[in-house]
Amino acid sequence: MRLKDNQKDRLAQIIQKRFKLNATKAKVVVDGFEGLLQNGDTQFIYDLNYMIFHRRNHRFTKKILNTIVETYTYLFDDTKDIEDKNKIREIFEKLFDVLFIERCKYSKQLEEKSKITQKILQHTTKRLNETLETQELMIANISHEMRTSLNAINGYLAIINDKDVLQGEDKQYLNKATHATRTLKELVSDILSVTKLNSGQLEIQKSNFWLDKMLIKCIDNIALMLQKKSKIELRTDIEFVPYRVYGDQNHIMEIIINILSNAVKYTDSGYIDLKMRTSKNSDNEVKVVFEISDTGIGMTPEQLKSIFSPYSRFKTERQGLGLGMHIAHQLAKKLNGSLSVKSKYKEGSTFTFTINIKISDDKTIDLQDRKICFYNKGHLNQTQKQRIEFLKSQGANVHVFDDEKIFINHLLTVQESGPDYVSVVSTVDGYSKFDALIYYLKTLPNFEKTIFIAENFRQHISLNYFDEIYEYFSPIDVYAVNKSQDVKKFESKVNISILAIDDTETNLDILSLFISKKYPNITLDMASGGYEGIGMFKIKHYDMVMLDLKMPGLDGFEVFKKLKELGLPLPPVYAFSADIYKSNIEKVEEYGFAGMIEKPLQPQKLYKIIERIMNEADSE
Amino acid sequence: MKQIVNRTKDIAYDYLSAFGFESDKIDATVFKGLIELESAFERLRGLADESFDFDAIDNALHTIKGILFQLGNGEDGNLVDSLRGEITASNYKEKILQLLED
Numbered sequence: 001m002r003l004k005d006n007q008k009d010r011l012a013q014i015i016q017k018r019f020k021l022n023a024t025k026a027k028v029v030v031d032g033f034e035g036l037l038q039n040g041d042t043q044f045i046y047d048l049n050y051m052i053f054h055r056r057n058h059r060f061t062k063k064i065l066n067t068i069v070e071t072y073t074y075l076f077d078d079t080k081d082i083e084d085k086n087k088i089r090e091i092f093e094k095l096f097d098v099l100f101i102e103r104c105k106y107s108k109q110l111e112e113k114s115k116i117t118q119k120i121l122q123h124t125t126k127r128l129n130e131t132l133e134t135q136e137l138m139i140a141n142i143s144h145e146m147r148t149s150l151n152a153i154n155g156y157l158a159i160i161n162d163k164d165v166l167q168g169e170d171k172q173y174l175n176k177a178t179h180a181t182r183t184l185k186e187l188v189s190d191i192l193s194v195t196k197l198n199s200g201q202l203e204i205q206k207s208n209f210w211l212d213k214m215l216i217k218c219i220d221n222i223a224l225m226l227q228k229k230s231k232i233e234l235r236t237d238i239e240f241v242p243y244r245v246y247g248d249q250n251h252i253m254e255i256i257i258n259i260l261s262n263a264v265k266y267t268d269s270g271y272i273d274l275k276m277r278t279s280k281n282s283d284n285e286v287k288v289v290f291e292i293s294d295t296g297i298g299m300t301p302e303q304l305k306s307i308f309s310p311y312s313r314f315k316t317e318r319q320g321l322g323l324g325m326h327i328a329h330q331l332a333k334k335l336n337g338s339l340s341v342k343s344k345y346k347e348g349s350t351f352t353f354t355i356n357i358k359i360s361d362d363k364t365i366d367l368q369d370r371k372i373c374f375y376n377k378g379h380l381n382q383t384q385k386q387r388i389e390f391l392k393s394q395g396a397n398v399h400v401f402d403d404e405k406i407f408i409n410h411l412l413t414v415q416e417s418g419p420d421y422v423s424v425v426s427t428v429d430g431y432s433k434f435d436a437l438i439y440y441l442k443t444l445p446n447f448e449k450t451i452f453i454a455e456n457f458r459q460h461i462s463l464n465y466f467d468e469i470y471e472y473f474s475p476i477d478v479y480a481v482n483k484s485q486d487v488k489k490f491e492s493k494v495n496i497s498i499l500a501i502d503d504t505e506t507n508l509d510i511l512s513l514f515i516s517k518k519y520p521n522i523t524l525d526m527a528s529g530g531y532e533g534i535g536m537f538k539i540k541h542y543d544m545v546m547l548d549l550k551m552p553g554l555d556g557f558e559v560f561k562k563l564k565e566l567g568l569p570l571p572p573v574y575a576f577s578a579d580i581y582k583s584n585i586e587k588v589e590e591y592g593f594a595g596m597i598e599k600p601l602q603p604q605k606l607y608k609i610i611e612r613i614m615n616e617a618d619s620e
Numbered sequence: 621m622k623q624i625v626n627r628t629k630d631i632a633y634d635y636l637s638a639f640g641f642e643s644d645k646i647d648a649t650v651f652k653g654l655i656e657l658e659s660a661f662e663r664l665r666g667l668a669d670e671s672f673d674f675d676a677i678d679n680a681l682h683t684i685k686g687i688l689f690q691l692g693n694g695e696d697g698n699l700v701d702s703l704r705g706e707i708t709a710s711n712y713k714e715k716i717l718q719l720l721e722d
Binding site: 152155159505507509513552579600601603 | 679
């Protein structure tokens with residue numbers, strides 16, 4: 001079939017219009033098409049294929065499709081002969097096939113491209129995650145190692161400070177170094193916390209605890225900061241919760257301490273209010289709301305928006321990096337709690353931390369028949385009333401006094417054994433008066449087991465004879481402690497000397513820690529081996545000797561034998577050993593040791609022995 | 621060994637903190653204790669390379685056990701103590717290396 005001239009012109013126009021070609025190029029295309037139509041010349045199909053392949057552009061392919069449809073419609077309508085019509089249909093079917101195959105190929109390519117892109121994305125994401133994990137792990141490891149080294153630096157600085165050998169500006173340098181190390185240590189701890197939180201490594205450690213005692217620990221933690229800011233007063237309004245709870249005490253404390261220390265940091269004068277309210281969700285869960293308000297610098301709306309973002313510290317001259325609130329917020333979320341804040345610029349802020357905590361199965365404390373005397377100059381507040389009701393409900397025998405004379409008269413006329421606890425809330429003069437009274441009462445046999453507690457004591461005077469002093473309130477479990485369980489500090493002023501012989505320095509360090517904390521007046525000499533110990537024993541009188549049994553060179557038994565042979569007065573010699581076997585104990589008895597002190601050190605047993613020796617020295 | 625040292629480090633801070641010691645003193649004591657613990661482990665490693673000396677190995681294990689106990693890591697202390705009863709001339713290298721690999 002041949003195309004007519006008018007048909008060729010029309011086709012050239014269509015091609016020109018669609019592909020923006022000049023007349024000559026359009027004519028070449030039309031000639032190629034005519035070749036296909038006339039004698040089946042496949043060059044046109046080949047060229048079409050090539051163009052589509054070369055362009056690889058779906059818009060171009062679509063343009064060809066539209067051209068073919070327009071051309072086909074025109075030719076088919078313009079042709080009258082049936083055979084020619086059939087020929088046109090056959091040729092155009094071939095052209096549509098080319099396009100269809102090309103579209104299929106194109107789709108396939110797209111699919112493959114998409115698959116490859118997905119693979120690349122997956123790989124990149126994996127690598128990115130691996131890099132992040134590695135970085136987090138690296139930061140965690142470095143922070144951990146840095147903290148260890150900083151602990152050591154801090155420790156050695158403390159040792160130098162304890163020796164008290166530096167003077168003048170050298171001492172100042174030491175203080176500055178100590179301060180800088182502490183700041184760095186806090187920063188490293190913060191970074192470690194953030195890393196752990198982000199990487200999900202933070203461990204939740206639950207235990208039973210009293211909420212009031214936990215808050216006392218929080219307040220203790222910021223006590224030094226508060227002391228430095230004399231124009232701030234911390235006020236507490238803590239609801240008494242008559243049961244223990246079961247939760248992650250340390251992390252709850254971390255959140256509260258963070259908020260409290262921020263309140264102190266950003267408040268120069270006025271108040272910090274610490275409130276705690278509870279409401280039971282069910283028999284075994286309680287909702288606890290901690291609210292901390294301050295009269296500090298407050299925040300602008302812009303600052304408020306980013307308060308929980310990392311590094312959101314607003315006043316650069318204040319200490320810290322601004323990670324604290326971010327950590328507190330993340331921690332609250334981790335504990336399934338919430339932390340929110342309201343603030344007014346230059347007026348102050350209020351932080352509210354809410355958490356649901358399980359009520360402990362162990363709800364009671366043993367207070368059966370405990371005798372407790374309360375003296376409160378003034379009216380009891382709601383919390384004090386709740387505490388007293390709770391103590392009574394646990395079997396305690398509680399007497400409450402609000403008249404000083406009647407209370408003192410009651411104490412002075414006690415006939416049998418005195419109360420187990422005497423708790424006093426008073427004024428400056430009142431505390432001084434009671435301190436003197438306690439000094440006298442302690443000389444009486446019926447007050448031998450009494451624990452004297454000063455509560456709500458925020459005075460600039462020192463109390464010498466109260467056993468326990470609390471700035472705000474005493475924890476409820478203080479009434480469950482028995483005096484024989486070592487609440488009271490040993491008051492003997494007797495100085496005794498102890499010789500400890502052990503080849504392991506750590507054992508001596510730990511021993512020194514325990515002894516010096518409770519008995520700062522005791523002289524503890526330490527020898528790292530048998531011969532050294534014997535040498536020290538020869539030149540100085542000791543009231544007690546502690547002897548490690550297993551040492552290189554002379555063992556403990558041999559040292560003891562040599563000490564006896566010296567012919568000097570022999571004080572009580574105690575075996576100091578981790579080998580608590582029957583054979584060892586028998587051998588210790590056989591050699592004539594005064595007893596055995598176990599490793600790990602059991603402080604109560606050690607203190608009992610020391611106090612016995614101090615009593616003996618005192619009576620001599 | 622590294623794991624025991626790390627475990628002890630974590631336990632020791634909590635253990636000594638529970639007695640209310642100042643953190644600076646705890647830091648210094650734990651730091652020195654861990655150095656001594658590591659050097660006791662190294663001494664033990666040296667003994668595994670030498671010919672069998674029961675007393676020396678027992679002394680080294682005793683020292684390690686004592687430090688672990690004193691730093692509050694009773695669990696690993698007991699493990700080391702039980703090892704003392706298992707050491708023989710034929711198994712000492714294997715037992716020591718096993719402990720050091722932990």
